[in-house]
Amino acid sequence: LMVWLRRCTHYLFIVVVAVNSTLLTINAGDYIFYTDWAWTSFVVFSISQTLMLTVGACYYLTFTGVPGTATYYALIMTVYTWIAKGAWFALGYPYDFIVTPVWLPSAMLLDLAYWATKKNKHSLILFGGVLVGMSLPLFNMVNLITVADPLETAFKYPRPTLPPYMTPIEPQVGKFYNSPVALGAGAGAVLACTFAALGCKLTTWTYRWMAA
Numbered sequence: 001l002m003v004w005l006r007r008c009t010h011y012l013f014i015v016v017v018a019v020n021s022t023l024l025t026i027n028a029g030d031y032i033f034y035t036d037w038a039w040t041s042f043v044v045f046s047i048s049q050t051l052m053l054t055v056g057a058c059y060y061l062t063f064t065g066v067p068g069t070a071t072y073y074a075l076i077m078t079v080y081t082w083i084a085k086g087a088w089f090a091l092g093y094p095y096d097f098i099v100t101p102v103w104l105p106s107a108m109l110l111d112l113a114y115w116a117t118k119k120n121k122h123s124l125i126l127f128g129g130v131l132v133g134m135s136l137p138l139f140n141m142v143n144l145i146t147v148a149d150p151l152e153t154a155f156k157y158p159r160p161t162l163p164p165y166m167t168p169i170e171p172q173v174g175k176f177y178n179s180p181v182a183l184g185a186g187a188g189a190v191l192a193c194t195f196a197a198l199g200c201k202l203t204t205w206t207y208r209w210m211a212a
Contacts, residue, residue: 009206010063019080039180042144046137046184047191053077053103054132054192057110058124058199063206067115074107102139106132110196121200129196133188137181 056077057070078101109131110124117123 009209013059013063013202013206042140042180043137043184043187046140046180047188049103049140050106050133050136050188050192051195053106053136054110054129054195055199055202057107057132058128058196059202061110061114061124062121062200062203065119067111067119070107070110070114071104074101074103077103102136102143105139106136109135125193125196125200129193130189132196133190133192134185137184137188140184141181 053074057073060069060073061067110128113128113131114120114124117127
């Protein structure tokens, strides 16, 4: 019974965490549409992606105890997002279908931290958290560079019913005058350790719930 319950709980978390990751990151490649606040949105989206990747990946890692499952989790996030983006694109929204899988290299760093420290949970939280927090904004900027120009895309696919936040406007210069990558990485490096600790704690809570 406990094995069955444990498996069901694991599959439940797969669905819940992965789906919520997708919902949180679905527009993460399209913050360039918010041209007035592009850098601000970039930092916020970078931190939100760091949150979902770190929590879910650390849960997977500590639940299974197998290095490599963080990358597996990031792959789930990527595939789910591809599917969801494809659906939005099919509905006529001018989104790019291809989303750079920005989560994979950061998740690999998590796996590396876990494996290199012989599955030390505290090292995973500290080292893995910092690595993800600092690396994801960098990969996210690569994502930003590869998406299509928003004004060109918006005029290529004219939509008379575009909501106000999708309406192309002339970009304003600099809400953050310093590098948004550096700001996102600085904030992410601090916050991701907390996110990693939460992901590890999810495993503890899951096992306690199953044992109750």
